[in-house]
Amino acid sequence: MAYQDTFSALGDPTRRHVFEAVSTQPRAVGELAAELPVSRPAVSQHLKVLADAGLVTCRTEGTRRIYAARPEGLAEIRAWLEQYWSDALESFAAEIDEGVRDS
Amino acid sequence: MAYQDTFSALGDPTRRHVFEAVSTQPRAVGELAAELPVSRPAVSQHLKVLADAGLVTCRTEGTRRIYAARPEGLAEIRAWLEQYWSDALESFAAEIDEGVRDS
DNA sequence: TATCTTGGTAAGCCATAACTAACGGTAAGC
DNA sequence: GCTTACCGTTAGTTATGGCTTACCAAGATA
Numbered sequence: 001m002a003y004q005d006t007f008s009a010l011g012d013p014t015r016r017h018v019f020e021a022v023s024t025q026p027r028a029v030g031e032l033a034a035e036l037p038v039s040r041p042a043v044s045q046h047l048k049v050l051a052d053a054g055l056v057t058c059r060t061e062g063t064r065r066i067y068a069a070r071p072e073g074l075a076e077i078r079a080w081l082e083q084y085w086s087d088a089l090e091s092f093a094a095e096i097d098e099g100v101r102d103s
Numbered sequence: 104m105a106y107q108d109t110f111s112a113l114g115d116p117t118r119r120h121v122f123e124a125v126s127t128q129p130r131a132v133g134e135l136a137a138e139l140p141v142s143r144p145a146v147s148q149h150l151k152v153l154a155d156a157g158l159v160t161c162r163t164e165g166t167r168r169i170y171a172a173r174p175e176g177l178a179e180i181r182a183w184l185e186q187y188w189s190d191a192l193e194s195f196a197a198e199i200d201e202g203v204r205d206s
Numbered sequence: 207t208a209t210c211t212t213g214g215t216a217a218g219c220c221a222t223a224a225c226t227a228a229c230g231g232t233a234a235g236c
Numbered sequence: 237g238c239t240t241a242c243c244g245t246t247a248g249t250t251a252t253g254g255c256t257t258a259c260c261a262a263g264a265t266a
Contacts, residue, residue: 004119011114014254016107023187029213042255044214063212063263071188078184081177084126117224132243145225147244166233166242 002054003080006073009053014038015046019069022056026068105157106183109176112156117141121149122172125159129171 010016014036021032029047033040047067050056055073059066113119117139124135132150136143150170153159158176162169 004116007110007113007119008116010110012254013107013111016110023190030211038254039256040213041215041257045254048214065213074184074188078188081181081184085174085177085181087126115224141224142226143242144227144244144246148224151244168243 003077005053006055006077009049009055012046014042015050018043018046019050019055022067023069026059026066028061028064028066030064032067106180108156109158109180112152112158115149117145118149118153121146122153122158125170126172129162129169131164131167131169133167135170 010019017036018032021027021036029040029043032047033043036043047056047058051058051067053073055070056067057070059068113122120139121135124130124139132143132146135150136146139146141149150159150161154161154170156176158173159170160173162171
């Protein structure tokens, strides 16, 4: 049920920006803060949330921390989506079948 | 880019519950409020957000409003996910190709 | 070894939004 | 036609969380 964490993590616009930024290319915290309209600590905090949700990984490079997107983190939400999609279509078909004769 | 609205709408846990409830079966506001630990106005507001995001539809039935899930609302996020997925794998492959030296 | 650079953490403030309570409107039933 | 019940909206309060400033830790370089 970790797809919920993914939704919560990606629910914030700033966090989506950070995620998409590191998706384009792995970057250090300072670089991200430089191109985003938020401070470095803010970026760091968002990265922590994303990391907890399994959406990014961290690689130490001297004093720098290079963050990269982790596509696998989207696997759960992807699986849920496909599952839901098929279930919904099924229910929809059943409803049509029964005929929606109001209550 | 409406997948962002979808993420924002589904980012809230309560809203996910409401969405999943109406997914199981179309229901009125009062019924939803009765089985969820939130008040009726709260449910109503959540449904408004979900409706704006195109995730639910409303059908008037006398004085009652029957809300139903709209699977199509997930189409955008689904498309984005597939797009991102393939792009990410591509970038990942390119990165591997260039060789991730160190560590 | 000393200093500088870089990143993470903690505390506090502020904004957004979710929740509750109360009111008004509308349709159904008697 | 009046009463009742249900639904939606609005105002007010509370709480969650995001942003910033300040401080601390770790590593590289001279």
